Amino acid sequence: MDPAPTTYYVALSGLLFAIGMMGVLTRRTAIMMFLSVELMLNAANLALVAFARSWGDLAGQTAVFIVMTLAAAEVAIGLAIIVAIFRQRETTNVDVLATLKG
Amino acid sequence: MLTPPDVALAPLLPILLVLAGAVSSTVLGFHLPRRTLTAINLVLLLLSAAAMALLWSGPGELPATAFGGSLRADNAAVLLGLTIVAGSMMALLVSLDTAYRARLSFPEFDAMLMYAVTGTLLIAFSGDLIVMLIGLEVMSLASYVLATLQDSRRAEESGLKYFLLGSVGSAVLIYGLALVYGATGSLSYGGIAAATAGLTPGNLGLLVGGALLLLAGFGFKVALAPFHQWTPDVYSGAPTTVSLFLSTVVKVAAFAGMLRVFGGALQNAPFWASALQLLIAATLIVGNAASLFQTNFKRMLAYSAVAHTGFLAMALLGTPGLGGAALGYYLLVYTLMTGAALAIVAALQRTEAGMNISDLRGLYHRHPGYAVALAACLASLAGLPPFAGFFGKYLAFQAAFQNGYVWLSILAVLASVAALVYYLRPAMLLFMPDRTPAREYPHGQRPATNLTVALGVAAITVLGLLPNLWYGWLADPAIWELLAGR
Numbered sequence: 403m404d405p406a407p408t409t410y411y412v413a414l415s416g417l418l419f420a421i422g423m424m425g426v427l428t429r430r431t432a433i434m435m436f437l438s439v440e441l442m443l444n445a446a447n448l449a450l451v452a453f454a455r456s457w458g459d460l461a462g463q464t465a466v467f468i469v470m471t472l473a474a475a476e477v478a479i480g481l482a483i484i485v486a487i488f489r490q491r492e493t494t495n496v497d498v499l500a501t502l503k504g
Numbered sequence: 505m506l507t508p509p510d511v512a513l514a515p516l517l518p519i520l521l522v523l524a525g526a527v528s529s530t531v532l533g534f535h536l537p538r539r540t541l542t543a544i545n546l547v548l549l550l551l552s553a554a555a556m557a558l559l560w561s562g563p564g565e566l567p568a569t570a571f572g573g574s575l576r577a578d579n580a581a582v583l584l585g586l587t588i589v590a591g592s593m594m595a596l597l598v599s600l601d602t603a604y605r606a607r608l609s610f611p612e613f614d615a616m617l618m619y620a621v622t623g624t625l626l627i628a629f630s631g632d633l634i635v636m637l638i639g640l641e642v643m644s645l646a647s648y649v650l651a652t653l654q655d656s657r658r659a660e661e662s663g664l665k666y667f668l669l670g671s672v673g674s675a676v677l678i679y680g681l682a683l684v685y686g687a688t689g690s691l692s693y694g695g696i697a698a699a700t701a702g703l704t705p706g707n708l709g710l711l712v713g714g715a716l717l718l719l720a721g722f723g724f725k726v727a728l729a730p731f732h733q734w735t736p737d738v739y740s741g742a743p744t745t746v747s748l749f750l751s752t753v754v755k756v757a758a759f760a761g762m763l764r765v766f767g768g769a770l771q772n773a774p775f776w777a778s779a780l781q782l783l784i785a786a787t788l789i790v791g792n793a794a795s796l797f798q799t800n801f802k803r804m805l806a807y808s809a810v811a812h813t814g815f816l817a818m819a820l821l822g823t824p825g826l827g828g829a830a831l832g833y834y835l836l837v838y839t840l841m842t843g844a845a846l847a848i849v850a851a852l853q854r855t856e857a858g859m860n861i862s863d864l865r866g867l868y869h870r871h872p873g874y875a876v877a878l879a880a881c882l883a884s885l886a887g888l889p890p891f892a893g894f895f896g897k898y899l900a901f902q903a904a905f906q907n908g909y910v911w912l913s914i915l916a917v918l919a920s921v922a923a924l925v926y927y928l929r930p931a932m933l934l935f936m937p938d939r940t941p942a943r944e945y946p947h948g949q950r951p952a953t954n955l956t957v958a959l960g961v962a963a964i965t966v967l968g969l970l971p972n973l974w975y976g977w978l979a980d981p982a983i984w985e986l987l988a989g990r
Contacts, residue, residue, distance in 0.1 A: 468634055
């Protein structure tokens with residue numbers, strides 16, 4: 403059986419990226435926005451792996467490991483900030499955060 | 505047969521010295537008072553600057569590289585790195601006086617700041633997209649923490665806004681990186697630049713999409729409209745010392761990344777310059793128009809940082825030789841004048857919300873030194889001739905104009921005329937007769953802030969009168985034409 407062509411993977415990753423972007427734009431809780439960002443990062447990972455296979459080049463695959471590590475670090479920082487906010491305000495709804503404007 | 509990895513320590517040394525400061529602040533924070541750690545970090549930053557100066561390659565010399573060209577200590581990296589170190593030292597010096605009052609006087613503040621500087625240097629020294637990405641994320645993650653670190657509602661709100669929008673920016677940038685890799689099959693700047701010459705139409709579409717996503721991602725980081733919305737909230741909500749760091753060092757590093765990616769790797773790729781031109785036009789209009797209506801001085805400086813992003817980014821539209829030199833000059837001047845202005849705000853403000861513009865009335869009669877220095881910074885930010893800001897703006901406009909962006913240059917000149925209004929209004933208030941009671945923070949000796957402000961103002965004056973002191977090092981077009989490597 404032939405392996406699926408690269409375009410399928412890239413199309414799927416584009417779809418994932420679009421879903422993630424929609425999530426960021428429409429969700430109003432910090433946690434859900436953050437989850438959507440993680441979806442966008444994984445879309446990029448899928449694209450990187452697919453391209454690495456089609457070019458026969460390992461650099462793209464190693465890049466995926468680095469992006470995964472960065473995503474993990476981002477989770478640590480992001481959840482710490484969200485927890486700090488939740489302790490003060492008992493909510494993670496981003497519409498409550500509106501002191502700074504103008 | 506396996507080839508051993510290409511590890512050279514000399515080009516890594518400036519970064520390792522800063523990282524040593526970050527690690528020692530993390531570890532020694534349990535044993536030493538914070539001021540000692542700050543002193544150690546200042547010394548390490550100076551050593552890092554010295555190490556960069558030693559990496560300067562004369563005419564005909566090849567720049568030092570490590571990891572097979574992934575890390576390039578070329579002259580562009582050295583010049584941008586020195587600008588970054590200058591901004592970081594200003595932030596650390598100011599924090600000596602202000603951190604205690606801002607409830608930031610923890611060793612963690614120093615550690616996070618130095619980790620962020622490590623990331624910024626990695627961007628400046630990057631030779632491929634992956635190293636650039638690592639640097640960008642190390643810088644961004646540390647900056648999110650810096651913005652949140654103060655235990656106040658304002659700082660937490662600014663931190664969450666910065667984090668959510670910044671991580672969206674990073675995700676967009678990483679997806680753009682993946683598409684550029686898909687189009688060219690390479691992650692190194694040199695490989696991408698070589699591959700952009702002969703592309704099939706299918707790959708060209710990927711490349712254009714990737715370049716536009718990279719532009720949007722960098723747009724988030726440098727605050728190009730319409731990706732600038734977080735900037736005023738974060739800069740005005742974070743403690744002033746942190747705003748100083750974010751609006752100078754972090755912006756310089758993001759521009760260093762843009763210069764590497766768009767001036768180096770993608771210099772022959774189509775379409776991104778037209779898109780950038782539209783973003784710059786939007787930034788100039790939004791940034792300058794919003795600054796006109798601010799009543800809080802710190803928030804006005806935040807919008808002025810957005811407006812300056814527009815002016816700075818014009819240099820990217822120039823040919824690499826001319827534009828790189830213009831950007832290098834303007835970035836240093838921008839760092840010095842913004843750093844000095846925010847240092848004065850940090851010294852005089854009563855709360856971390858900064859002061860109202862009307863509170864500046866008659867400052868000359870209460871603090872003559874600060875008033876004159878602030879007037880000099882504002883005149884330089886406005887781009888008035890005796891100061892270095894004028895020459896920086898002139899170089900950036902010239903770079904864009906000579907590359908054929910005539911209407912954008914005209915718009916930029918009009919925008920800087922509008923900018924005169926909001927910079928000169930507070931500058932004139934400073935010297936008005938003193939009728940209001942003093943609204944500044946009354947106490948305290950501020951030797952480190954005074955030193956920072958004096959050095960910053962002296963530097964923008966000297967660089968305005970003798971621009972070649974810094975521009976002379978930048979002027980060689982060969983530095984900026986080899987950004988992507990050979």
